[in-house]
Amino acid sequence: MIIGLTGGIASGKSTVSALLVNKGARLVDADVIAREVMLPGHEVLAAAAKQFGKEILFPDGTLNRAKLGEIVFQDPVALQTLNNLTHPAIRQEIKDRMYSMEQEEPKRLIIVDIPLLFESGLETLFHEIVVVYVPREMQIARLMERNRLSLEEAEARLNAQMDIEQKRNKADYIIDNSGDLAYTEQQVAVFWDRLGLS
Numbered sequence: 001m002i003i004g005l006t007g008g009i010a011s012g013k014s015t016v017s018a019l020l021v022n023k024g025a026r027l028v029d030a031d032v033i034a035r036e037v038m039l040p041g042h043e044v045l046a047a048a049a050k051q052f053g054k055e056i057l058f059p060d061g062t063l064n065r066a067k068l069g070e071i072v073f074q075d076p077v078a079l080q081t082l083n084n085l086t087h088p089a090i091r092q093e094i095k096d097r098m099y100s101m102e103q104e105e106p107k108r109l110i111i112v113d114i115p116l117l118f119e120s121g122l123e124t125l126f127h128e129i130v131v132v133y134v135p136r137e138m139q140i141a142r143l144m145e146r147n148r149l150s151l152e153e154a155e156a157r158l159n160a161q162m163d164i165e166q167k168r169n170k171a172d173y174i175i176d177n178s179g180d181l182a183y184t185e186q187q188v189a190v191f192w193d194r195l196g197l198s
């Protein structure tokens, strides 16, 4: 069974993934893969530097994430250009990893954490899609605190994604992460039981 896990930025996908991994699931994390393709030596980083200029790199050749984030999250055209460079490689790597995990351990639950699952039209890869939900205001508050962003910067990042209410409507299953961690843990336990994995 392969489950797609998504939600909005800072809605708690990593928090829920970690709880599922604790219960015994295996995880493919699109954010980790997205970081790997932006490491020095990777052709995707080279293409991004060619497109956006050397200013997105530190002198040692590593990506200045804050700089690139500043450029793309306030310019939809630049964001689309970046997506066109990064997404094919990220998508391919996600598929390779989830299918090889499935071959290795066909009975174990595989969770694929993808922030942009709906935006990228990846629904058909999964048996079921779980959305980790919090209301928009809470998303903004948690994002501002975690990434030390201004309200304006946080809103720009949210606006680069599909609205969380729309994602909630598309979900097969919803985990509400707007309460405390214990409340989320309780829901993860119910979800796990429902899959018959206990």
Ligand SMILES: CC(C)(COP(=O)(O)OP(=O)(O)OC[C@H]1O[C@@H](n2cnc3c(N)ncnc32)[C@H](O)[C@@H]1O)[C@@H](O)C(=O)NCCC(=O)NCCS
Pocket (backbone or CB within 6 Å): 008, 009, 010, 030, 031, 034, 038, 064, 065, 066, 068, 069, 072, 079, 082, 083, 086, 087, 090, 114, 115, 116, 157, 160, 161
């Ligand atoms: C622009 C970059 C350098 C900003 O890095 P930064 O460290 O500030 O953010 P980080 O990578 O941790 O992403 C945090 C969250 O931002 C959101 N986000 C990231 N990229 C995008 C995007 N292209 N479109 C919409 N939301 C995005 C996601 O919810 C993600 O979980 C980085 O996000 C990047 O390389 N993005 C392109 C690759 C990509 O699309 N990744 C997204 C998921 S696969």
Ligand SMILES: Nc1ncnc2c1ncn2[C@@H]1O[C@H](COP(=O)(O)OP(=O)(O)OP(=O)(O)O)[C@@H](O)[C@H]1O
Pocket (backbone or CB within 6 Å): 007, 008, 009, 010, 011, 012, 013, 014, 015, 016, 031, 115, 142, 143, 146, 177, 178, 179, 180, 181, 184
């Ligand atoms: N139930 C909760 N109560 C309070 N804070 C929480 C809760 N769940 C998550 N957080 C905090 O909110 C922030 C966002 O959570 P998390 O990193 O899991 O979100 P995410 O969806 O994986 O984010 P991203 O889209 O950026 O990858 C973190 O700082 C986390 O510690």
